[in-house]
Structure formats: C-alpha cells, structure tokens
Amino acid sequence: MEDKKLTKKDLNNMFVRSWFLLGSFNFERMQSIGFCVTLIPAIKRLYSKKEDQKEALKRHLEFFNTQPFISAPIMGVTAAMEEQKANGQPIDDATISGVKVGLMGPLAGVGDPIYWGTLRPVLAALGASIALTGSIVGPLLFFLLFNVCRLATKWYGLKYGYEKGTEIVSDMSGNRLRKLTESASILGLFVMGALVSKWTSINVPLVVSKYTGTDGKEVITTVQMILDQLMPGLLPLLLTFLCMKLLKKKVNAIALIFALFAVGIIGYWLGVLA
C-alpha cells in the first residue's frame, strides 16, 4: 500500500485556514474549533474511513490556546504526526494531544513578547506618529509591515513544523527558544524606554518665578522647565512606574485609564496641566 502523504495544496489550504484560528474563540475551549478547521484538509487527505475521521476531528476539538501566529508550527507538527499515524505508525491520541499541549504554552511564551510585546507596539507607534500628521503612509506602513511579518511566520512556521515533524519538540526545548525570547524582550524594552520619553506628553505650566530681565523682557520659569533641565520625560517615567505597580496589584487597566482621564480633567481645571 502506498504511503498517505499531504500534498502542497493541502498545506496551502491549511495555511489560509490558519488565518481564522481565533474565529470561534470561546471561554470553554478557546481556539479548539479553529484548530480543528485548520486540520480538516489534512484529516480528509489522510483518513478515508468515517470512524477514523471522527476520531481525528474529536482529537482536535480539544482545548487549545496559543499566540495565533506561532500556532502554525504546532499545526505543522500535528499534521506530520497525523500523517505518520495514518500510515500505521504506533502513535496514540495522547501523544498527539501531549505534543499540542506541550508546545502551545512555551511557544505562546515566545510569541507573545515577540509579536504583541515588540513587533506590534513598535510598528504601531511608528505608524501612529506618521498618522498624526494626517499622512496615509502611517496606517499603510503599519498594515503592510505587520502583515508581511505575520504571513511569513505562519507560512514558514507551518512548513517548518510539518517537515521537522516530531523532531521540532526536542529542537524547541533547547537554548534557541530562550535566546529568541530574551532578544525580543531586550529590543522591546529598549524601544519602550524611548517611547516613554518621546511619545508621552505631560506639561506642567505652573509658574515658579517671574521677573523682568535686564533687557526688559519678562522671564518666566515654570515647573516643567525645571523638570526638563533635570531630566526630560521624568514625569512620564514616574507615571509609567506607578501604572506598572498598580497593574501588578491587579488594578484593572480600564479603571486606570479612567483614573488618568480624571487626572487630566482636574489638572486642567486647576491649571496644573496643559
């Protein structure tokens, strides 16, 4: 009997389906239907008996949740394992589920800081800063750059996972993953530091002293001028630390945003902020 094998078309089909992984996200099993729908082309190709199809579908309707882009290598590995199983290899359900569950946690741990913690804030801040001038280049730049990175991750991730099959599990536990996570965090934190300083504006126009200089011009010193001499961006930095502390104490982000709005309104009313 000839070995069953996924075709290039099946992989392409899975690639497109994987864009909708989160479509039916729910609080019970999260991305499970999305994962199953992505695997359907593989299940159709590999299993002809109804009973086998049913088992495979149920296998992939189990709880699943990870960072959506980094899900691609997991789908690739799973497809490779299903292929081996369909060809009579002794792989049981628990092994496939085990690999899925085993990969989704660590990979989300890598994907979250890379895509949500670094890539998106950096590109979005770049795009937004251009957009503030009213230029279409801002949104376009963000959209194109982000999606190129996303699609590349999904496409190469899926292929890599499928080709490497089960090998990937040992490959991923090594140092490479930690190096990647740590690099992303360094880059992210460095850029965050710049954003706190450059893209936050707090202005305290309170006048500290006012006198008429020798040239007859009035010289005004405000609190903000003193702060800027000390360290530009000092207030945003302190405010960031305060927010980090409060968030760690489980204060709701929305509550924090509302509180800062109140600070803005009251500050403006008192003349402390402008």
Place this chain on the structure above:
Amino acid sequence: MSTFEIVMVALVAAICGMGSVLDEGQTHRPLIACTLIGLVLGDIKTGIILGGTLELMALGWMNVGASMAPDAALASVVSTILVIVGHQSIGAGIAVAIPIAAAGQVLTIFVRTITVFFQHLADKYAETSNFKGIELCHFIALLLQGLRVALPAVLVAVAAETGLVTSLLDSIPEVVTRGLQIAGGFIVVVGYAMVINMMSAKYLMPFFFLGFVVAAFTGINLVGFGMVGAVLAILYIQLNPKYSAQSTAVEEIDEL
C-alpha cells in the same frame, strides 16, 4: 448619509469586529479601523489623525492568554463616525472612545460566551464526521463577532445624523474635552506599563533605562531605535556567558 454609505459603514465595521477576535490582519487597531471608516465617510484625513491618536493610547492593549483587552474595534469605528458625521473635535472623539471600548469589552465577553454553544454543536458534528458542520460553527461564530461591531456602528451612524447625538456631545463642557485631550497625551503610559510588565525581568530593565536616556538626550527616530535595540540584543546574547557556556557544552557532546 446615503444608503450606500451606511452599507459601507456596516461592512467595514464588520471587518473590524471580526479582526478584533482574529487578531491577524490588525483591522481592529485604531490606526486601520479609523482610517477605513474615514475613507468610507469621505474624510480619510480626519480618520487617519484620529486613528493615530487612539493608536498611541491603545498601544499596549492586547489579548494574551485568556485575558482580553478593551475593544479597540468598536471604539475606533464609533468615535470616527461621531467625529466625522457628528462634526465633533478629535478631543470629543477620544472622550467617547474609552467608555465605548469598555462597553465593547462587555459585548465581546457576551459573544465569546455564546460561542460555547457552537463548541458543543461542533462536538456533535464531529460524531458524524460532518466537516461542513464544524466549518459552519466556526464561521457563524466569526460572523457574530462582526455583527457585534456592525450593529452598534449603524445605530450610531443613523443617530448621529439626526443631531440627537451631536447635541448630546456638544453639551459636554470644554473643561472635560480639553482635560481629556491632555490626558490623551499621557494615557498611553498604561499601555506601556502593560507591555513592560509582560516582558518584565528585572535583569533586563537596564535596557529600558538606556532607551529612555538615549531618547531624552538625542534625536534618533524610532527606526534608529529599532536598529540600536536589535544590535544590543545580539550583543547581549553573544556575550552572555550563560549561553556560550551551554552551547560549547552541547558542541562537545555533539562531537562525541
């Protein structure tokens, strides 16, 4: 507003709503959503500027694990409609965006709970290996997420024209709108704080301070910062003894 415009608003709003659950193409981000609504309503420039402003505020909003961010999609779509159709200031747009984001979050939770029903329906279809059925469950759930934004958007678009919403917004005192605009300048630190907390490892914080100080005293732009950051990351990994020690050990084992 013409029927065509209302249909287009509904369509774009649905795309943004679906984008906010998918988190793939980023159509739910203010930068994209506001621009698209601006385009549909014939004032793309206002859309872009509002999008940029809201994007900076929402920079750190993200869905990580099971936790959910405020709903940027509904907030962006509705506030853009109000600013353009209701002739409001960008400040008023910001003012309404945040409460709407909070309301949108509640709606999202609602739909994500309804979807549990489709989950169980999918289980049933799996029993009879009904592929089409499972696919339908998936995409109907996605459609509901689109309607979650499209329906409120159409309602607001229609109401904004009657002047009801406009007069309501006009009655907001200047101290509030101006105060909110000022707060908009630093509200973004909440987002930064979320991102930093997520990556937070105390021993990496020097990189944050380095970025801060370099930005405070130089005029390097963000692209430059990205490059310097990447170089620092590579140097750190290369020089860190915890990696070099382990990797040589692995190489030795490989040679054996």
